[in-house]
Amino acid sequence: MPQHIRFNAFEMNCVVHQSPGLWRHPRDRSADYRHIEPWVELAQTLERGLFEAVFLADVLGVYDTYGGGPQAALRQAAQVPVGDPLLLVSAMAHATTHLGFGVTVNLSYEPPTTLARRFSTLDHFSRGRVGWNIVTGYLESAARAMGHDRQTAHDDRYDMAEDYMQVVYKLWEGSWADDAVQRDAAAGIYADPARVREVQHESAFHRVRAVHLCEPSPQRTPVLFQAGTSPSGRAFAGRHAECVFISGPSQAVLAPRVKALREAAEAAGRSANDLRIFAMLTPIVGQTDADAANLLAEYRHYASPEGALVLMSGWTGIDFATLDPHTIVRHVQNEAGRSAMENITRADPSRVWTVADVAEHVGIGGISPIVAGSPSTVADALEDWVDKTGIDGFNLAFAVRPESMLAVVDLLVPELQRRDRYKRAYTQGTLREKLFTQGAPRLAPPHPAAQFRFPD
């Protein structure tokens, strides 16, 4: 039986996430990001569409590579303004029963004890539906906002992250025993203190002596998301991640990345199937192929080349404002920017890509591939991506909010269900149990979190 395809919604608490300029579309409601009501409606829509989770991106600084300052980012609302993503969750969790929440939180600027408490609190509120997208940041502007001269170097950030994971595992898995909470009114014992212990951690990065402030939540450690595709990122994912978010312009590019990730899991003593891999993709679904083509043309009309280059500059470190639109991008790649550029140019390696081409391409759905068509056409394409690359599903980016996701839920999901390539109901249990059919609410060996469990 072919596997079911899994969907996350790729979202961000901001105006422009991956489709710069589209906030100007007459039916777009992106500027309402700052109110809570549209988020609650989105959560209900996604749950109606049996999505695994809403995946919330985040940044802690502004995109100021383009033009050497934040001006263009502000003009375009390119991921600025941006609100805290964790603060969205309780309202969305209260309005839903099954939908998961994968929330990006940067570990570079927050003590592990308070970060651990935030996720435990949300895991309780959502009854076990929260995930953490582990990031260390990529914006120099965020480092400066936090009082640093510059970011920690890329590979050192992974050392720091590795250490940070040990601390939060100790807090989540090791501070309270399963039977610590007794809630024994007759005996007057809420928690048995013999079954709770202070976590101790001393390293070059962190020195912690703390009882985890939260009692055990349904999942303990939230479902761990990760998005790195560099060698260190892939090794980190192999050790820690349960869900990996990747992007690639073609099946030919994506398939080896998927394979490398699953091998990284095996190299870390886990199974290839311990990873759920989601590829970024932007679906434009219409009633017919012609409708979808019209929609895409209409969307393109609102896309902003400047906004696209602001984002690209931030991702690659190349200041596209200094380049003539006719410049051929093959000649301007730098080492830092190489993989993001390749994510575009390798979509069609025979093509000569100019800066203007890149700007147009990134204008809808960022660097992700766009699939436009009738439900049947898009379903064909998605089945093909899954079957040819070994991914488990998609992080779906939107062009117009909430129209793009409504079309997925109302048109595409029923088509995939008819093909038996999409579930017809949620399974019970936590997000972890929903993602892994044989799963338990908690991480188990050989995942490294399990070694920090409170001893029996």
Add this chain to the structure above:
Amino acid sequence: MPQHIRFNAFEMNCVVHQSPGLWRHPRDRSADYRHIEPWVELAQTLERGLFEAVFLADVLGVYDTYGGGPQAALRQAAQVPVGDPLLLVSAMAHATTHLGFGVTVNLSYEPPTTLARRFSTLDHFSRGRVGWNIVTGYLESAARAMGHDRQTAHDDRYDMAEDYMQVVYKLWEGSWADDAVQRDAAAGIYADPARVREVQHESAFHRVRAVHLCEPSPQRTPVLFQAGTSPSGRAFAGRHAECVFISGPSQAVLAPRVKALREAAEAAGRSANDLRIFAMLTPIVGQTDADAANLLAEYRHYASPEGALVLMSGWTGIDFATLDPHTIVRHVQNEAGRSAMENITRADPSRVWTVADVAEHVGIGGISPIVAGSPSTVADALEDWVDKTGIDGFNLAFAVRPESMLAVVDLLVPELQRRDRYKRAYTQGTLREKLFTQGAPRLAPPHPAAQFRFPD
């Protein structure tokens, strides 16, 4: 016309806030603190009762003074486990229209940029109903959890807080001009970059270069709550606070504290009436005086002397576990513990207070006075407190969740309304406008925040 009395609900995202042991009461639902549904119901109850705000306390460590470890605190669930209070707000805000949210966040362990973003995000979500209770912490265990050997000294913490306020004012008030956000779809301009600036701050405590990540929220700076009564705390409140939370065992103790606070505001160039002062009080309201007396007796049956002493030990720094219950507390006061102890013993200065007496007293409503009686009796008492002390209202602690607050809303509020001592409807506007009749959504001169505004 006598002034209307204002109510906040004094709450905390934990099992035992101020009434240790009461979680064992058959009608108490405190152990459900970890779920979101009871919080949403509470918010709706408080809004029905026209409360100003739910005031959420917080700690970042465990109470481990009693017995020299966290064991008794865990057994009693004395403010541990405790969840993050900010994460409650979006669900409660979504379910209400007028209720405010005063959230305790410790500034000692978080960069000002991310704290500022959290409050701006919630101010947007709640459409201007968020407040920040500024604290620097009092638990050594929190310092250790954050990697410090010990807390910063008390007065140094206020220097640090003073500097921190400058940074967050710059971010909230000074990074974006009022007219920065244009949302001009035709021109393709979301924000005018000429009307947004990078905040710069360099001090012994913080070095920040950052554009505030959020566009201007309705209140910009959240309504500022503060709770210090030490000389440095009072001066800080005089400069910054809009709402002050105090506690005192008697009108005789409270009145001079209120006067000193209003004088501190005047000394800072503000008006005495620029402060809304809320005193902590625990009301036990029944249909009749006899009903209330029975309720109180029933509640006392469940109160935990050990839990009470765990809290008192944390607040005073005195390890009550080392003291015989018959010890007379006058002989064991230390400097750090003096004011908290006085908050109890001065309730009845002629009485000789033993450790056991303190434990009993603190068992319901912590160090706050208890007022038990029929709606008429409690209303008489509350009017008297307000008229004799100059406070604006009360931070109401609960004995049993949610029963205590339901009794206030259903019995006490209507009685106060009949006396024209309580509003009959919310006024429109932000929390700040509701609290200050002549108010505007934003802080204005001479409040220090106003001097950081984006120049016209």
